[in-house]
Amino acid sequence: xxxxxxxxxxxxxxxxxxxxxxxxxxxxxxxxxxxxxxxxxxxxxxxxxxxxxxxxxxxxxxxxxxxxxxxxxxxxxxxxxxxxxxxxxxxxxxxxxxxxxxxxxxxxxxxxxxxxxxxxxxxxxxxxxxxxxxxxxxxxxxxxxxxxxxxxxxxxxxxxxxxxxxxxxxxxxxxxxxxxxxxxxxxxxxxxxxxxxxxxxxxxxxxxxxxxxxxxxxxxxxxxxxxxxxxxxxxxxxxxxxxxxxxxxxxxxxxxxxxxxxxxxxxxxxxxxxxxxxxxxxxxxxxxxxxxxxxx
Amino acid sequence: xxxxxxxxxxxxxxxxxxxxxxxxxxxxxxxxxxxxxxxxxxxxxxxxxxxxxxxxxxxxxxxxxxxxxxxxxxxxxxxxxxxxxxxxxxxxxxxxxxxxxxxxxxxxxxxxxxxxxxxxxxxxxxxxxxxxxxxxxxxxxxxxxxxxxxxxxxxxxxxxxxxxxxxxxxxxxxxxxxxxxxxxxxxxxxxxxxxxxxxxxxxxxxxxxxxxxxxxxxxxxxxxxxxxxxxxxxxxxxxxxxxxxxxxxxxxxxxxxxxxxxxxxxxxxxxxxxxxxxxxxxxxxxxxxxxxxxxxxxxxxxxxxxxxxxxxxxxxxxxxxxxxxxxxxxxxxxxxxxxxxxxxxxxxxxxxxxxxxxxxxxxxxxxxxxxxxxx
Numbered sequence: 001x002x003x004x005x006x007x008x009x010x011x012x013x014x015x016x017x018x019x020x021x022x023x024x025x026x027x028x029x030x031x032x033x034x035x036x037x038x039x040x041x042x043x044x045x046x047x048x049x050x051x052x053x054x055x056x057x058x059x060x061x062x063x064x065x066x067x068x069x070x071x072x073x074x075x076x077x078x079x080x081x082x083x084x085x086x087x088x089x090x091x092x093x094x095x096x097x098x099x100x101x102x103x104x105x106x107x108x109x110x111x112x113x114x115x116x117x118x119x120x121x122x123x124x125x126x127x128x129x130x131x132x133x134x135x136x137x138x139x140x141x142x143x144x145x146x147x148x149x150x151x152x153x154x155x156x157x158x159x160x161x162x163x164x165x166x167x168x169x170x171x172x173x174x175x176x177x178x179x180x181x182x183x184x185x186x187x188x189x190x191x192x193x194x195x196x197x198x199x200x201x202x203x204x205x206x207x208x209x210x211x212x213x214x215x216x217x218x219x220x221x222x223x224x225x226x227x228x229x230x231x232x233x234x235x236x237x238x239x240x241x242x243x244x245x246x247x248x249x250x251x252x253x254x255x256x257x258x259x260x261x262x263x264x265x266x267x268x269x270x271x272x273x274x275x276x277x278x279x280x281x282x283x284x285x286x287x288x289x290x291x292x293x294x295x296x
Numbered sequence: 297x298x299x300x301x302x303x304x305x306x307x308x309x310x311x312x313x314x315x316x317x318x319x320x321x322x323x324x325x326x327x328x329x330x331x332x333x334x335x336x337x338x339x340x341x342x343x344x345x346x347x348x349x350x351x352x353x354x355x356x357x358x359x360x361x362x363x364x365x366x367x368x369x370x371x372x373x374x375x376x377x378x379x380x381x382x383x384x385x386x387x388x389x390x391x392x393x394x395x396x397x398x399x400x401x402x403x404x405x406x407x408x409x410x411x412x413x414x415x416x417x418x419x420x421x422x423x424x425x426x427x428x429x430x431x432x433x434x435x436x437x438x439x440x441x442x443x444x445x446x447x448x449x450x451x452x453x454x455x456x457x458x459x460x461x462x463x464x465x466x467x468x469x470x471x472x473x474x475x476x477x478x479x480x481x482x483x484x485x486x487x488x489x490x491x492x493x494x495x496x497x498x499x500x501x502x503x504x505x506x507x508x509x510x511x512x513x514x515x516x517x518x519x520x521x522x523x524x525x526x527x528x529x530x531x532x533x534x535x536x537x538x539x540x541x542x543x544x545x546x547x548x549x550x551x552x553x554x555x556x557x558x559x560x561x562x563x564x565x566x567x568x569x570x571x572x573x574x575x576x577x578x579x580x581x582x583x584x585x586x587x588x589x590x591x592x593x594x595x596x597x598x599x600x601x602x603x604x605x606x607x608x609x610x611x612x613x614x615x616x617x618x619x620x621x622x623x624x625x626x627x628x629x630x631x632x633x634x635x636x637x638x639x640x641x642x643x644x645x646x647x648x649x650x651x652x653x654x655x656x657x658x659x660x661x662x663x664x665x666x667x668x669x670x671x
Binding site: 190192193195196197198199200201202203206210211214215217 | 457
């Protein structure tokens with residue numbers, strides 16, 4: 001009985017905070033737009049009894065999902081989001097790995113400080129930090145002023161409101177999520193493994209590729225998923241730093257909800273996004289599980 | 297039987313494989329190795345023995361190329377190897393933690409070093425198969441290190457370090473992680489493999505029994521210095537000083553003053569009102585010089601009556617008996633309060649033991665039973 005209760009708690013949590021909202025969103029995605037509050041039909045009316053429930057279910061259809069395939073805006077937005085998320089994950093990995101490596105190799109007494117520095121940005125609101133990037137990247141921003149002062153460029157670069165700004169924003173925001181799991185993996189790495197590789201004829205560099213990288217693979221995978229998953233549905237960064245040409249599904253979703261007030265289509269967009277995300281999330285879970293097994 | 301006894305260290309013409317020349321290693325202000333010189337010969341099974349922090353691991357790491365000496369020269373086969381990185385040395389090391397690559401199978405672990413040399417595939421396969429056979433691991437070739445037992449892991453580590461047929465194999469506490477029974481079996485296996493491959497082995501250990509079992513010569517170290525380098529029997533039978541006598545095995549140390557007699561015999565005054573003890577010594581002691589008589593417990597005979605004609609005999613009472621099965625160690629308290637350990641083989645059943653706690657007994661030993669040491 002006690003075991004049942006113990007298991008019931010997380011399941012109840014999942015049910016209340018994931019499954020119920022999901023069912024509601026799914027229901028809305030099958031509805032039609034209406035000028036009403038809430039802005040869709042049908043709504044379930046129990047006062048009409050059994051006939052009311054039947055009428056409710058007969059009014060639901062997959063029209064909105066069909067619509068998503070007809071207008072090329074949506075699949076282009078999905079593809080573009082996938083692409084942007086993929087590229088920014090790769091850049092974050094390229095930037096984050098050396099940082100994590102340096103942290104793991106730093107003297108013991110330095111590590112808590114370095115860890116603190118990585119986590120420190122979380123102390124400021126995410127929104128404020130993204131706004132700060134607007135100030136840095138704009139035409140008259142610090143970056144352009146600095147580059148012109150150095151004499152590298154003569155005219156200010158257009159960075160803000162381009163995809164480049166979106167990449168910068170995503171990499172900056174999600175960098176800690178990449179660094180921390182890789183650092184954890186590298187920190188656990190036994191120094192004698194590297195020495196053994198060198199002893200057996202590896203140069204420093206080949207020992208890194210043959211031992212360090214494979215043994216931090218789980219950290220790399222965890223970090224990549226932690227960046228890729230939220231980046232795919234990212235809305236704030238593309239809408240603040242991106243331009244009109246930046247097509248991301250998070251932005252489309254927002255516009256459907258708040259500009260068009262088309263909740264059913266927006267819900268359908270969200271359901272498809274979730275379906276796309278299920279794949280990396282399942283892969284991420286499997287990676288975590290494998291890592292846990294390997295540590296036993 | 298071997299026709300010739302293997303003792304290259306006694307041959308003045310023999311060329312050592314490894315030569316430490318006045319090597320000093322400092323870490324900051326701490327001196328780990330202090331002006332140390334040592335020769336190790338080819339095909340030797342050489343043990344570096346000492347308590348933790350005595351510098352034995354530093355010696356090994358300098359041979360492996362993981363540390364550079366602050367001063368001095370280290371030669372391998374006549375060439376100075378100071379500054380040569382680990383991957384450029386014909387030396388391989390078996391790490392204390394084994395350092396097996398967890399992401400590679402047993403087979404790939406053993407092949408790791410061979411692949412780095414870009415050897416032909418067929419040769420690698422043949423060599424790995426040979427190593428697997430040598431260490432009886434054929435059945436486990438496809439397993440990952442975490443899927444095999446501690447003893448098997450130890451053998452994988454050995455196979456991996458031997459695969460490249462190094463001139464010199466370094467073993468850092470190779471049996472430390474194994475339980476006592478397995479350790480004994482593995483010691484003999486190590487000796488067997490060393491003999492078969494003809495590789496020079498240098499083993500680091502803090503376990504004196506292990507060093508004595510496997511090694512052709514043992515170097516006893518303390519605080520970065522070599523105290524004694526000799527064969528196991530010489531280390532045991534004629535230790536250079538009290539430290540070595542005390543570190544290797546069990547020993548009774550009796551402090552006294554020497555009085556030279558005839559034929560290298562010395563009379564040792566060791567306690568007020570007691571008959572002086574007699575001991576022979578090749579080293580000279582002056583009259584009145586402080587000396588230490590080291591007697592192994594197994595060289596002390598215990599009896600109820602004073603043995604007739606015994607040169608050295610003292611009386612005491614049994615304080616404690618440690619029963620070890622095959623042996624019993626008696627702790628006998630002398631009237632002066634000093635405790636002497638005596639060991640006898642239990643050839644009879646324990647119920648027929650002639651003395652028990654609090655019994656008055658006589659301890660005796662011959663004139664050559666003990667070793668006279670200066671300090």
